[in-house]
Amino acid sequence: HPSASKLFVISSLSSGVLIAYADSPSEGGKSVVELNQKVPQKKRVVVLGTGWAGTSFLKDLDISSYDVQVVSPRNYFAFTPLLPSVTCGTVEARSIVEPVRNIIKKRNGIINFWEAECLKIDQANGMVFCRSTIDENLAGNNEFSLQYDYLVIAIGAQVNTFNTSGVLEHCHFLKEVEDAQRIRRTVIDCFEKAVLPGLTEEERKTNLHFVVVGGGPTGIEFAAELHDFVHEDLVKIYPSVKDLVKITMIQSGDHILNSFDERISSFAEQKFQRDGIQVLTGHRVVSVSDRLINMRNKATGNDDSIPHGMVVWSTGVGTRPVVKDFMEQVGQGNRRVLATDEWLRVKGCENVYALGDCATVDQKKIMEDISEIFKAADKDNSGTLTIEEFQDVIEDVIIRYPQVELYLKNKHLFDVADLLKDTDGNDRLEVDIEGFKLALSHVDTQTKSLPATAQVAAQQGAYLSRCFNIWEKCKDNPEGPRKFRSGGRHEFRPFRYRHLGQFAPLGGEQAAAELPGDWVSIGHSTQWLWYSVYASKQVSWRTRFLVIGDWSRRYIFGRDSSRI
Numbered sequence: 001h002p003s004a005s006k007l008f009v010i011s012s013l014s015s016g017v018l019i020a021y022a023d024s025p026s027e028g029g030k031s032v033v034e035l036n037q038k039v040p041q042k043k044r045v046v047v048l049g050t051g052w053a054g055t056s057f058l059k060d061l062d063i064s065s066y067d068v069q070v071v072s073p074r075n076y077f078a079f080t081p082l083l084p085s086v087t088c089g090t091v092e093a094r095s096i097v098e099p100v101r102n103i104i105k106k107r108n109g110i111i112n113f114w115e116a117e118c119l120k121i122d123q124a125n126g127m128v129f130c131r132s133t134i135d136e137n138l139a140g141n142n143e144f145s146l147q148y149d150y151l152v153i154a155i156g157a158q159v160n161t162f163n164t165s166g167v168l169e170h171c172h173f174l175k176e177v178e179d180a181q182r183i184r185r186t187v188i189d190c191f192e193k194a195v196l197p198g199l200t201e202e203e204r205k206t207n208l209h210f211v212v213v214g215g216g217p218t219g220i221e222f223a224a225e226l227h228d229f230v231h232e233d234l235v236k237i238y239p240s241v242k243d244l245v246k247i248t249m250i251q252s253g254d255h256i257l258n259s260f261d262e263r264i265s266s267f268a269e270q271k272f273q274r275d276g277i278q279v280l281t282g283h284r285v286v287s288v289s290d291r292l293i294n295m296r297n298k299a300t301g302n303d304d305s306i307p308h309g310m311v312v313w314s315t316g317v318g319t320r321p322v323v324k325d326f327m328e329q330v331g332q333g334n335r336r337v338l339a340t341d342e343w344l345r346v347k348g349c350e351n352v353y354a355l356g357d358c359a360t361v362d363q364k365k366i367m368e369d370i371s372e373i374f375k376a377a378d379k380d381n382s383g384t385l386t387i388e389e390f391q392d393v394i395e396d397v398i399i400r401y402p403q404v405e406l407y408l409k410n411k412h413l414f415d416v417a418d419l420l421k422d423t424d425g426n427d428r429l430e431v432d433i434e435g436f437k438l439a440l441s442h443v444d445t446q447t448k449s450l451p452a453t454a455q456v457a458a459q460q461g462a463y464l465s466r467c468f469n470i471w472e473k474c475k476d477n478p479e480g481p482r483k484f485r486s487g488g489r490h491e492f493r494p495f496r497y498r499h500l501g502q503f504a505p506l507g508g509e510q511a512a513a514e515l516p517g518d519w520v521s522i523g524h525s526t527q528w529l530w531y532s533v534y535a536s537k538q539v540s541w542r543t544r545f546l547v548i549g550d551w552s553r554r555y556i557f558g559r560d561s562s563r564i
């Protein structure tokens with residue numbers, strides 16, 4: 001580094017010497033350490049994030065072929081579907097986390113992990129700038145940079161307040177393990193405050209009014225957990241205030257769980273009604289203060305305020321600042337979410353991949369691709385195709401977007417094509433491409449953005465590692481497995497998401513599940529299915545034992561109400 005005044009050799013890596021420079025200037029006047037591999041023998045892969053996508057990528061990657069460096073502010077993987085259970089002590093926080101270094105150790109090879117936050121991606125120079133989240137190190141700095149040949153961005157998303165006033169200051173979120181632990185302490189605080197002497201009944205009621213904003217799966221699961229915690233454990237410990245507890249759920253849509261099947265959504269509404277959980281649908285929160293939550297009834301336009309003891313904000317996710325900055329660099333500044341192609345490569349970058357909640361497969365690009373495929377097939381620009389050409393087009397579209405296959409086999413296909421005879425009397429099809437694209441966009445397929453779920457993130461991580469693992473082989477055979485009329489050949493088949501269903505635990509040992517093939521299951525047996533699936537999905541035997549142990553402990557002794 002030209003401006004470095006001190007030089008430290010930190011260690012030797014498989015790929016060459018790792019040199020660190022200190023006292024070099026960086027943004028904000030802080031020094032930057034550059035972790036610079038000298039003439040790397042292997043391609044350098046930098047992975048940002050150790051959540052569902054990042055960990056799933058690392059678990060399957062052939063690390064003998066790459067020099068892998070991982071950056072994340074958390075040195076653990078968290079099993080997020082069990083976070084709502086942590087808020088009430090059904091499961092302990094440490095039972096749902098697995099240290100990243102344990103995951104890395106199992107790989108029998110070198111993966112470097114740096115507990116740090118990526119502050120900036122410099123796409124032009126192939127570098128990422130990071131800052132350690134722990135105190136400054138001995139060299140007196142906590143910033144460093146890494147160079148990459150391939151970058152895998154898997155940093156997830158952040159909470160979305162929709163710029164609602166007072167939310168950041170006065171609401172709890174349920175995104176990280178620390179959030180769940182904070183909620184657990186605050187619930188107990190609310191009860192302890194409510195039983196203090198000298199309070200009026202109104203003040204006690206306010207302290208015990210728990211409000212959940214957002215009627216999606218996370219909000220619902222938290223409300224259900226809280227209801228169970230209060231009615232199974234806390235009412236026995238705080239009998240004097242047991243009749244003052246209230247849980248309210250505010251949802252801007254017309255129904256809760258509206259991404260689920262209608263049967264599940266209405267079952268959840270009825271169950272909550274029976275349990276005494278108030279559900280206010282069609283209400284939008286406009287501001288939150290330390291004691292009041294102000295909302296507007298969307299139908300009448302009337303404003304209303306309710307006092308609260310605690311608010312949990314669970315209304316969806318937004319893009320992290322580092323990703324927004326990167327989007328500006330790659331010409332995606334006008335988009336809401338980072339767009340990738342169906343090989344999960346960031347649009348406009350050859351060597352950057354984005355997985356999980358921080359990115360989405362670009363629908364516009366898919367539609368452009370379909371136009372391209374049609375144009376390439378229509379060699380004489382006549383606007384018509386022979387039936388064979390049309391069949392080839394369909395095959396190409398299916399290879400790229402496998403989820404449309406079922407739809408294309410349907411009768412609708414010929415709604416967008418007219419059968420004509422050409423001058424030689426051969427059959428030709430006149431295809432209304434716009435109509436075709438429109439028809440595809442209505443199908444619930446890959447052409448729509450995938451949901452921000454662990455399932456998608458984990459499948460994307462596993463897919464990308466498979467691609468990286470066969471890359472060398474593909475170089476010997478650059479033609480790749482399939483030919484695409486537009487854009488030439490590609491080494492890999494595109495990412496294909498397999499939806500395995502989704503659960504919504506509703507409390508009282510009941511759950512609802514939407515399973516593949518339009519199967520809906522609701523009730524106590526579904527709760528047992530939920531237990532089995534979530535136990536089997538744990539990343540290690542250690543966490544599996546801990547989680548099952550916690551469930552058994554809760555069953556025998558109830559939840560722990562200490563405020564620690």
Ligand code: FAD
Pocket residue numbers: 048049050051052053054071072073074080081082083084116117118119154155156157174175176218320322355356357358452453454455456457
């Ligand atoms: P994450 O898992 O969020 O991981 C992001 C990683 O990036 C983390 O390691 C983070 O520390 C790291 N990071 C953040 N910023 C930076 C930075 N600047 N530099 C480097 N690293 C960074 N999905 C389901 O399918 N089923 C469920 O039941 C379910 N339940 C959920 C319950 C809750 C309470 C929550 C919050 C989510 C739930 N989800 C569920 C959604 C699921 O957790 C997410 O879709 C999934 O975590 C996305 O994976 P990801 O790898 O993209 O991001």
